[in-house]
Amino acid sequence: MKILVAVKRVIDYNVQVRVKDDGSGVVTENVKMSTNPPDDNAIEEAVKIKESGKAKEIVAITVGEEKAQETVRKALAVGADRGIHVKVGGAIEPLAVSKILKKIVDKEKPDLVFMGKQAIDDDCNQTGQMLSALLNWPQATFASKIEIKDRKLEVIREIDEGLETIEINTPAIVTCDLRLNEPRYASLPNIMKAKKKPIEQLNASDLGVDVSPKIQQLKVEEPPKRKAGIKVSSVAELVQKLKNEAKVI
């Protein structure tokens, strides 16, 4: 079995994001960047499947600017066999990413495509579902457990009401939830080895995909700030304030 894992480079989840003064976006200069957290879960799951002997090859792919390659390099250090970097400049929408991924899927013919359920920058939660639609493949979104049963996958999905189990035939798309597994850290020897693994570089235009945005970002602003609150000194004072001042209980 062959697994394609899509990863995205985003502002690190620990960074307090700041909006640019001119309202054109958020500050990304000199800000720590990392792999989108649930994409780390996607890589981890693929590596675990390969370690169990059920997959032969893991290909990591990213779509983005020059430096996005770092996320592929990290995936290689964790256990992916080779990488693909499709270069695009500037922001790219999930629909365009899914069209690029479809071209790669047509060429690579993976049995499974894994990715995080949502990118923590644009919070769109679209790419996996869109790719499934374009391929007309089954989709298992928000996966917190994956079991491989021959040519089928049993997937537990996290939904608002609790948990849902579905069975999907491969080839299929799985979008990974943060509780799917505990992503490992790359060891130093593996980081060194990853430097020798190949990363194929392509341009979106080589693939014949139009990546021009269909959504115009008119402005980006700070959300309204909350008024500073107060500290209370006792539980009795808290309950009194909730009852008589805030009038919520």
Place this chain on the structure above:
Amino acid sequence: MSVLLIAEHNNKELKAFTLNAVTAASQIDSDVHALVIGNNCAEVAQAASELPLVKKVLTVEAAYYANFIAENFAPVVTKLAGNYTHIVCSANTFGKNLMPRIAAKLDTSQVSDIIKVVSADTFVRPIYAGNAFATVKSTDEKKCVTIRPTSFDPCDSSGGSAPIESADAGEEFSLTKFVKREEIKSDRPELGTARIVISGGRGMQNGDNFKLITAIADKLNAAIGASRAAVDAGYISNDHQVGQTGKVVVPDLYIAVGISGAIQHLAGMKESKIIVAINKDGEAPIFSVADYGLEADLFEALPQFLEELNKLNTIQK
């Protein structure tokens, strides 16, 4: 212009957030049609027809629609899409799973999780876990939009009498099979719509200690929430998670207990009207969004809190 609103339901009742989605849909255009896809769901169609803002109800029924599989739903919607300028549904796990599958088939760039309708093509949506609000304009001819239900009031649920028409079912998608759903049944108010929410975090130390929270939730008729840390640690099930990748809640009162206040948690609760934080670490970021902060050991504070509540003559429910 007409808006097709995909109703979320359980084949018996409309899900509460469908009412919020109808409100958002009606702000795009007044000609809102509700689409009910399901199995033996006539009662749902009836309920949808009684929403005064809904002008027409379309129902599509088949046994394989019983479990809301997106691969089955999407072709039904794309087939009907020709008559509409907008396709709308709630940005909860139902809509998040379904809408991109529709948008991709229509070659439309979806606008996810909007919190405001500026005009028929322009919307406001949070990005970066709500640390920024983006105003975006869709240039697609047909627009696919998911709405954040807690940012819109629910519409009236009675008084309407929209006509109900049935539409053709699509073919079954046989490569995806529903196996089972484990829903956590509870008599408590739903987390997404509760007036009061009390949430526990890593500071609870174990699942058993959540009984301290349960006791207060019982007293206040509150829903119980949790931080991702508490869910990851197995203290409580995933349906309680509040945050960027969990649920977004906007109650009148949110009580955060033993929650440090990571950006990702704040994303799910900082629009609450009143926020209370109980944490023994006075420097915890949760205090920066709290209206009332109590720096205390939760194992002492929670029993006292219950005791103080018991002393009150009346409690708003």
